[in-house]
Amino acid sequence: MVNYKELVEFIVKHLVTQPELVGVEGNEGEGGNKILIRVAHEDVGRVIGKRGATINAIRLLAKAAAVKAGERVDVDIVED
């Protein structure tokens, strides 16, 4: 089984300036796995990237893992 939460957390902790403030939630719902990233306010832009390039790259990896597992996964970030 893929642990999407750990996967996303591992990647995000490598990208931010304040790794200790990274929190990742994972919910398994009807529409598949929902992963929600929380980071320090100053790190939000860093995780999203230019035109969402970074968050999209994280999604690509989560989705590739989901293809093998035959599941669905959505990755998002809390922006406030």
Added chain:
Amino acid sequence: MIHEKKITVEASSIEEALNDVSGRWQIPAEKLHAEIIGEERKGFLGLGGKTLRVEITANLDENHDAKENRQDLFLRGADFVNETLKLMDFNAQAVISESDKNTLDIQGEDASDYVVGRYGDALKGMEYLVNLALRDPKYEPRIKIDSCGYRERRTKSLERLAEATARQAVKYGRPVRLEPMASWERWVIHTTLKDRSDITTESVGEPPLRKVVVMPKYDPERDGAAGPAMMRVRARRERVSRPVSRPPRRGSRRSAKQ
């Protein structure tokens, strides 16, 4: 060549600051220079101790350290990729490629079906993230990631695409836009067509939507003084006198006129 690297950290002592930065940069503490630039008392009557603001500087001999850093970067890169693959529950490992020392090659049972997949998506995502997470763009080369010869296959297919697009641009006498591509993919298109006298190429837009436009080159001798407009007229005349087997795409502006 010598360059200077600088960072400001907060710590309770100079030793602590040196250790912290030494670990972060992978440089022995003896090579670092520390200077206190501010302090702050914590707690009641200074009982909680104080926090120092320390500026750490390293003078690096670039040639020497760049080499060391390079090796270190690719080892850390392989670790990062391997840990990610493990968390993705993929049976695959990254090793430094034998044919290209700037490439990490992903091998294993799941490499071709899931790492490369249909469009190399996971490969692109992995390459982007490993560079963003580990690389210092000022001093270190980009880490490239490949698997199952994907890059070579993609390069061949891009070369074919470049040639086909050039034919199309000349035939219709107008620019043809390609799909958005990564920088190295655009580079393949530019390089494939760079020696053609009847074609120029240019990239437009901002990443990740930056794309190549393939344009027919205006040739004064062939097209006359009327300029680019004449080029289109000539292209059309040639098409009419020499019908092609494949009709233009439906919905294109040309189809109505033929």
